[in-house]
Amino acid sequence: MTYDQARWTDGEERYEPLLSEKRSREVERDADDPLPEDLTRDSLELPDASEPELARHYTRLSEMNYGVESGPFPLGSCTMKYNPSFTEDVAADPAGHVHPDRSDESVQGVLELQHRLQDWLGRIGGMDAVTLQPPAGAAGEFTGILVTKAYHESRNDERSEVIVPESAHGTNFASAAMAGYDVVSLPSGDDGRVDLEALAAALSEETAALMLTNPNTLGLFERDIERVAEMVHDVGGLLYYDGANLNALLGRARPGDMGFDVMHYNVHKTFATPHGGGGPGAGPVGVVDELAEFLPDPHVRAVDDEGEPVPDADDAARFRTYTPERSVGKVHGYAGNWLVLMKAYAYIARLGDPGLADASAKAVLNANYLASKVDYEVPFGPLHHEFVASAGEQDAADAAKRMLDYGVHPPTTKWPEIVSEALMTEPTEVESRRTLDQLAAAFNAVGDEDDETLERAPERTAARRIDQVRAAREPRLSWHELDE
C-alpha cells in the first residue's frame, strides 16, 4: 500500500498560502478607543477570510500533515495513541471551564474530579499521594527530583548524584541536572537491562536517586527490580520511576509494589491526549507517604464536616485546596493543564479496571505481533509494549522517511544507541491486526529498498525532506518573520 499526501501547487512550488497572503484588511483604530494612545496602534493588518475559506485553509493544512487520524503512528516511547473522541467531548464541557482563581466553595465539582483523579492515579501506580500540577513528563521528572531533594535536605542528608541508565530518555539526564545533581550514567548489561554489578559500583552515600524506566526503552522488563530497589534503599537513595511506559503495566503491576518511591505519569501517553507539536500534556507525580508533604502547591484534599482530612472522596463533605506542609512550591499554575487531566479522568472512568488491564494486554500483544512480522533484526527480547529493531546497513533516519511513502508514520529513530540504526517501535493497543499487517508490510518494503531510494524519500508527501536541524535552531513561529 502506498500513500499520496494532498498537495496544493503554484507552478513548481507546493504550498498553501498563509491566510494573510490570501487577503488582508486594515483595521482602523476606533476614535473613541479609551485605551491610552501609547499602548495602541493606529492600524492593524488582519487576515480577512470568509468562513468557507477559513475552514478549507485548515482542512488543507491538515491534509498536508500526517497524524493519528491519517494512519498508524508507532513512535516508540511516545505512545501516540488515537485520542478517543468522547474524551474531547468531556473536556469541551463548559462545566469544567472554571477560572482557577475561583473560591474552593464555588468549584466543588472540579475539585472532586481532581481529587478522584489523584486517587485513581495513586492506585494505578501504587503511590500514596499524587500531584496533578506538572504540565509534561519532563516537568514531572523535574518535580519528582525536586521532591527527592527536599526529602534528603529535610533529613540534613546532602547528596550530590542521580544515577540514570544510558538507555534512559534524554529528559531524565536533563531533569536531574536541572535540579542541581551530578548525573552518573549507568551502562546497560549485555541483555539490555540494568547491570547489577555496574549499579553496585555506581551507588554510594552520594546517591540521591536512581531513575528507571520499566519496562525500559528496549521494551524489556527489569526482572531484578526488587533487588535494584533494595540496593538503592540500602545506601539511603530513592527509586524514581519514569512512567512514560506505563502502557505495558496498566492494571497488572504497580511501580509502588516494585519498590519505587516516586514516579511521574505521562497522562498524554497513557490516558488519551496524544501529544504533538509540543503539547499540551500533563505529567502528574506520585509519591509514597514519606514524600507527600513535599508535593507542589496547591494540592486537593477531601475533608469531613469538621474540615478534617479524609482519604476517600466518597466520605467527603467538601473538597479543599491547601499547601502541603513542606511543599517544593509551584511547578506550574494552579492544578496544571486541567483540560488534559479531564480527558485522563474520562478515559480511566470509561475503561475501568478491566479496560485498563485489557489495554496493557493489547499493547504488549501488538508489539510482539508486529515484532514477529518485521524482517529487520530485533536484537533484544522478550518484549513488552515496544521493540527496537535495527535497520542494519540502512540509515535508520532515511528508512523512516521512506515509510511515509507507504502511509505509515515512522518509528522513533537512532535511539536508544545500544541498538545500531535503531527503529524504536510502539504500535500501541489501539491498532487492529489489519493495521499491524499494513505496518509490517511498510517496514518490510522499506527494508528491501536501496540507499538511493531511501535518500530521496519521502516522495509522495506534501513537503519533502525538511531541514530538521535548521527548523529546530531557527524556528519561525510567526508569519511576520516571513516578511523579513
Ligand SMILES: *Cc1c(COP(=O)(O)O)cnc(C)c1O
Ligand atoms: C516522553 C517521555 C518522557 C518525557 O515526557 P514529555 O511529556 O515528552 O516531557 C520521559 N521519559 C520517557 C521514557 C518518555 O518516553
